[in-house]
Structures are given as structure tokens and as C-alpha cells.
Amino acid sequence: MNASTPEIILASSSIYRQRLLHQIGLEFRTVSPDVDEAPLQQNQQLTPKQIAEQLAKLKAESVAASCSNSIVIGSDQVCQLNEIPLGKPGSREDNIEQLKQLSGKTHQLITAVCICSGQNTYAFTDQTELTIRPLTESEIIRYVERDQPYDCAGGYRWEGAGITLFEKIETEDHTAILGLPLIRLVTVLRSLGIAIP
Numbered sequence: 001m002n003a004s005t006p007e008i009i010l011a012s013s014s015i016y017r018q019r020l021l022h023q024i025g026l027e028f029r030t031v032s033p034d035v036d037e038a039p040l041q042q043n044q045q046l047t048p049k050q051i052a053e054q055l056a057k058l059k060a061e062s063v064a065a066s067c068s069n070s071i072v073i074g075s076d077q078v079c080q081l082n083e084i085p086l087g088k089p090g091s092r093e094d095n096i097e098q099l100k101q102l103s104g105k106t107h108q109l110i111t112a113v114c115i116c117s118g119q120n121t122y123a124f125t126d127q128t129e130l131t132i133r134p135l136t137e138s139e140i141i142r143y144v145e146r147d148q149p150y151d152c153a154g155g156y157r158w159e160g161a162g163i164t165l166f167e168k169i170e171t172e173d174h175t176a177i178l179g180l181p182l183i184r185l186v187t188v189l190r191s192l193g194i195a196i197p
């Protein structure tokens with residue numbers, strides 16, 4: 001990175017998002033945003049899409065406030081079933097229950113991105129439709145014990161054995177499932193003068 005190229009900051013501690021940026025050869029550093037997510041996540045007046053978009057914006061802006069000469073990328077992902085948000089399971093038992101809810105149904109992963117560059121803000125949202133095949137309880141338990149995806153939206157680890165749970169996936173960008181839609185992100189970064197690849 002030369003002196004005239006702005007520093008890129010990922011406003012996230014997510015290892016999944018970091019891996020995606022490394023995949024495209026981007027030089028960046030991470031800063032964990034100081035954002036209390038609970039009030040937005042618990043606000044029943046907001047749709048899951050609005051929650052994801054507002055959190056992505058808050059994350060990017062919170063880091064950009066102290067890094068004004070940088071390009072800051074904030075992102076958030078919400079899983080929804082029948083327009084009701086599903087949180088990250090957090091435990092084995094909750095993970096099993098969440099996958100029982102999703103079994104045989106179509107749900108959505110909504111991934112919102114906000115990029116702050118100087119006074120400019122760029123935002124977009126990806127919605128992926130995923131259909132989980134009907135699962136037996138023993139299949140769910142075996143899967144959860146194998147991947148332990150307690151920290152993953154939807155309760156499955158797409159890049160692990162989670163792929164075996166699905167019947168159908170409709171998406172414009174499969175990287176959105178991992179938390180950061182690279183196709184549109186790269187388009188914005190190129191418009192800001194970042195050479196990729």
C-alpha cells in the first residue's frame with residue numbers, strides 16, 4: 001500500500017469476514033466497533049433487514065469517527081424465518097432447537113454492508129434464500145456436535161459440514177452467506193481507487 005492509498009479497516013472481529021478479505025488479497029486491519037447491538041436486535045418495531053442495515057451503519061460509523069482518513073467496512077448479518085429474526089444460538093441446546101425450527105423450511109440470510117470513506121457513505125444489502133431439507137433429530141444432533149456452529153447466524157457453519165443440511169440455495173453472491181458479499185464490496189472499493197486484485 002503506497003502513501004496515497006487510504007488504509008482499509010474492517011469494523012469487525014469476525015474471523016469469517018477477515019478470511020474473505022484475505023481471499024481477495026486486501027491489506028487491512030481490524031478494529032472492533034464499540035456498538036451495543038442488543039437495543040436494535042430487541043426492537044420489535046424493526047424488520048430483520050432494518051436491524052442488519054442499522055447495525056452495519058453503526059459499526060462502520062463508530063470506527064470511522066476515529067479513523068477519518070480510512071475506508072471503514074462495517075457489516076451485519078441477520079437470519080430470519082417468516083420475517084422473524086433468529087439470533088446466533090450460543091449453545092448446543094439452542095443450536096439444536098434452532099435447526100429444528102429451520103428443518104424443511106426456507107429462511108433468509110440478510111447481510112448488510114456500510115462503507116465509510118471520508119464524508120461519503122456507501123451501503124448495500126444482500127438477501128440469500130436458503131432451504132434446509134427435512135432433518136431428523138439425530139441428524140441435527142450429529143451435525144451440531146460436529147461443527148459446533150454456536151456463533152453462526154442460522155446455527156450452521158456453511159464452510160464446514162453445514163452444506164449437507166441444504167436442499168436449495170438462491171443467492172447472487174455466495175460470499176454473502178459467510179457475512180460479507182465480496183462482489184458488490186469490491187465494486188465499491190474499486191470506485192474508491194483500491195486496486196483489486
